[in-house]
Amino acid sequence: MDSRIVELLEACFGEELSALGGDLGALEDRVTVLMRECGQGLLQRVVSKGSAGYQGSTLACSCGRWKRFVGYRSKHLHTTVGWIDIQRAYYHCPSCRTSDYPYDRSSGLGSESLSPGLAKACCTLAVGSSFNETSRMIEELFGQTVSPRTVQRVVHHVGSVALDQHRRNLELFREHRAPPACEAPPKRLYIAADGTTVHEREGWHESKVGCIRWEDARHRLQQHYVGGFENSERFGHLLWWQACRCGFRQAAEVVYLGDGAAWVRSIHDKHFRRATFIIDWYHAQKHIWDCAKVLWGEGKNETAQWADRCCRWLWKGRTRKILKELTERRRRCRGRKREAIEDLHRYVKVNQEQMRYDVFRAKGYVIGSGMVEGACKHVVGDRLKRSGMIWSRCGSSATLALRICWLNHEWDPLWQQKPLAA
Known part of the structure; x- marks a missing residue:
């Protein structure tokens, strides 16, 4: 900052600040408040001197007629430095009765009273915190009071814009079959898919989640995510599209991890056939332990001994040994125990190729x-x-889309689109 401006500020506030003595914390807090007040006044003056969207007496309307300049309309706007008033040019089409504020479109203003800067701050905090927590943090960081309900509305709106953008990208791909470009192809790319349930007003519903991981040229671990309440077909296309952005088509090796669920397998078979499919170790072990608990009960020595033995065989890729053990034990069991054995036998037999853990480990695969x-x-x-969260489908989808946008480092491109005005 220009030293003359600093000297002027010191002349204005120096006496008040000197009265605080050597308490740096108190000085810092007071300077922050004063700078916020100065910023509010400066922002108000600069905005007031602008044209505020005036573009002549008429504007072309989408209906083919003309929108007429009516006058200026006031908007009370909440910014990161406080409230300001804006007088914007207002146009109206008498034919289709459309109203228009060009300034709002060019500045990225929406129906809420929040400025783009304050809305972005709310969304940035809300991708990791509840709406109540975000409201408190906004007041602590910016000295501005934004209600949890307002935070929620803004997050849902911007998240819906992000979700629509992802869907448009997917539709463009499906229409033109043009995969997105990759900047730096990795040597080995990991793709994983799984699901987790979310409590919504209509009950618990599954959100599918995909993760793409690779090492960049500097051997730094990189990750991108896909997630949503899509059906398996749409989710498969989303995962494929994101994987292409991360280098799926150019990678020397591709590994696909999953739990063996039908939808996980169908996505592999449709989009990632050249990838080595691995049933992840955790889920494979879990199936063995679940069967053991049915056979001997929870916490029994026999349960642990049998499960550990089968897991050791599995670790060495000896799936035939496990199948033989299950076949022999099935003859001696009835009812629920036999059913558990048959389920595990079927699971191992169907996934034998994806359970060659000795081979996968030798190749250095995760x-x-x-x-x-x-x-x-x-x-x-x-x-x-x-704890205690129950979502609407709109709210969960929008918040999840916004969080993924943040985690995938796509935050600035999203806000460059002026999502509040969308």
């Missing part, structure tokens, strides 16, 4: 689903599954 299990928690659980 066999655990930590990346996708972590993604479910990081992307969905940490924001949408907190």
Whole structure:
């Protein structure tokens, strides 16, 4: 800042600040408040001197007629430095009765009273915190009071814009079959898919989550996410589209991790056939332990011994040994126990090729689903599954889309589109 401006500010506020003595914290707090008040006044003066969207006496209307300049209309706007008033040019089409404020469109103003800067701050905090917490943090950081309800409305609006953008990208791909470009193809790309439930007003519903992981040229770990309440077909296209952006088509090796669920397998078979499909180690172990608990009961020594033995065989890729053990044990069991054995036998037999863990480990592949299990928690659980949270479908979808946009480092491009005005 120009030293003359600093000297002028010191002349205005120096006596008041000197009275605070050597308390740096108190000085800092007071200077922050004073700078906010100065910023509010400066912003008001600069905005008041502008044309405020006046573009002549008439404007072309989308109906083919002309919108006429009626006059100026006031808007009370809440910014990061306080409230200001804006007089904007107002146009009206007498034919289709459309109203228009060109200044609002060019400045990215929406129906809410929040400025783009304050709305962006609310959304930035709300991708990781509840609406109540965000309201408190906005007051602490900016000295502005924004109600939790206002935060919620803004997040839902901007998140819906992000969601619509993703859907448009998908529709463009499906229409033109043109995959997105990749800047730096990785040597090995991991793709994982899983699902987690979210409590909505209509009950618990599954959100599908995808995670794409790779090392960049500097050996730094990179991750991108996909998530939503889409059906498996649409989610598969979204995951494929994001994977292409991360280098799926150019990568030397591709590994696909999942739990073996039908929808996870169908996405692999349709979009990622060239990828090595691995049933993640956690889910494979869980199936064995679930069967063992049915056979001997929870917490029994026999349960742990049998499950550990089968897991050791599985670790070495000896799925035939497990199938033989299950076949022999099935002859001696009836009822619920036999059903559990048959379920595990079917699971192992169907997924034998995806359970060659000895081969996968020899190639240096990650066999655990930590990346996708972590993604479910990081992307969905940490924001949408907190204690007591019950969502509307619109709210959960929009908030999830906004959070993924943040995690994928697509934040600034989103706000460059002026989402409040969309």
